[in-house]
Amino acid sequence: MAGSKFLDNLIAGSSDQIQDVRQHIEMAAPYPVNVLAVGPTGSGKELIAKGIHKLSGRKGNFVAVNSAAIPSELLEAELFGYEKGSFTGADKARKGKVEEAADGTLFLDEIGDMPFSLQAKLLRVLETKTVQKIGSEKSTPVDFRLVCATHTDIGDLARQGKFRADLLYRIAVYTIENPPLAERTEDLEELITVLSLRLKKTEKKILPARFDPEAMGFLRAYSWPGNIRELANFLQKCSVLFSGQTLGIDKIKPLMPNFETGEGSEIAQASLWDDVGSIAMNDIPVSAGGSFQEKHDFASYFARNQPLNLNQFLSEIEEKLITTALDYANGSVEKAAQNLGLTQEALLEKIKFYAVMNRSFQSKPRN
Numbered sequence: 001m002a003g004s005k006f007l008d009n010l011i012a013g014s015s016d017q018i019q020d021v022r023q024h025i026e027m028a029a030p031y032p033v034n035v036l037a038v039g040p041t042g043s044g045k046e047l048i049a050k051g052i053h054k055l056s057g058r059k060g061n062f063v064a065v066n067s068a069a070i071p072s073e074l075l076e077a078e079l080f081g082y083e084k085g086s087f088t089g090a091d092k093a094r095k096g097k098v099e100e101a102a103d104g105t106l107f108l109d110e111i112g113d114m115p116f117s118l119q120a121k122l123l124r125v126l127e128t129k130t131v132q133k134i135g136s137e138k139s140t141p142v143d144f145r146l147v148c149a150t151h152t153d154i155g156d157l158a159r160q161g162k163f164r165a166d167l168l169y170r171i172a173v174y175t176i177e178n179p180p181l182a183e184r185t186e187d188l189e190e191l192i193t194v195l196s197l198r199l200k201k202t203e204k205k206i207l208p209a210r211f212d213p214e215a216m217g218f219l220r221a222y223s224w225p226g227n228i229r230e231l232a233n234f235l236q237k238c239s240v241l242f243s244g245q246t247l248g249i250d251k252i253k254p255l256m257p258n259f260e261t262g263e264g265s266e267i268a269q270a271s272l273w274d275d276v277g278s279i280a281m282n283d284i285p286v287s288a289g290g291s292f293q294e295k296h297d298f299a300s301y302f303a304r305n306q307p308l309n310l311n312q313f314l315s316e317i318e319e320k321l322i323t324t325a326l327d328y329a330n331g332s333v334e335k336a337a338q339n340l341g342l343t344q345e346a347l348l349e350k351i352k353f354y355a356v357m358n359r360s361f362q363s364k365p366r367n
Helices: 002-010 016-028 045-056 072-080 116-128 154-159 165-171 185-202 213-221 227-241 249-255 266-273 298-303 310-328 333-340 344-354 359-363
Strands: 035-038 062-066 105-109 130-132 139-141 145-150 174-177
Touching: 002 016, 002 045, 016 045, 016 174, 035 045, 045 062, 045 105, 045 145, 072 116, 116 130, 116 165, 154 165, 185 213, 185 227, 213 249, 227 249, 310 333, 310 344, 333 344
Parallel strands: 035 145, 035 174, 062 105, 105 145
Antiparallel strands: 130 139
16 A cells, blocks of 8 residues: 555554554544544654644645643744734734644644643634634634644543643544554664664765664663654764764763663763753852852862762753753743753753753743
């Protein structure tokens, strides 16, 4: 079948788990039902949505929105659009993502992170098949296919009252579970081949690295907590450092941080800081009186004659800087990101990673 060939090219792997995913995509795609893709972060849930869109025969656009990456106060405008003058900065009318997906597919990633207030508005759009822009009294008919994705137990969120049960029933007419990479490591070599081809297309000056049989066995034994996204980043790192070379365990092991035990090399730890930019540590207050350097006598750590867990130490510093920057910016993600030399998206990802529970960030609007 043409559909099967397309899915084979879209979603790499020959394991029973991934063949089951492809089968569910083919079963769900022809029917106008809402689909919920469930699986861990980085496992490729968006590919499920793209597969459904392609096989559905819809002629409109595939439009993706990450509910977690957009600040809650902007997400409504992003989804539903707005009229000119409806709020400060709205100098012209704009269509929302729902309208952009007309006759196509709207993919809402991390739907479990959507603010509760917006869930009711999305439910109304699904029930009425119309959308109303911010600042407008007019409702516009819209026909779109909805595919959502989540890495959380959204049913548990509904039981806790943190997600609307009536919306859950609407978006999960058909559920497809995407397995973590750790459960289908027999697909690893095929995935590396596909990712290598992609790397050759996007990075013209880099030749993808290869791995000898012993190294492949080591990679299959790794838990891959970041799933395919982590594998892609790891392959890129190897290819930058060892372009075109065949690597053994001695080369790859220092590049693979073990997040479960907290062990890792300086090279692996550096990847956690790769988008921090040029932060002057003494420009961000760690505590009252004195700079970061003055508050930390680094020599004393080694004078104790005790091993230092560099991975944990640097992670704690980064979490403290993020928390302090948010406090210092009165909860403004935009300002905190500027002070840290990050993009807002990168800062939001780090906040999620460290689960920084900053009250100002949770309750205050951006300045």
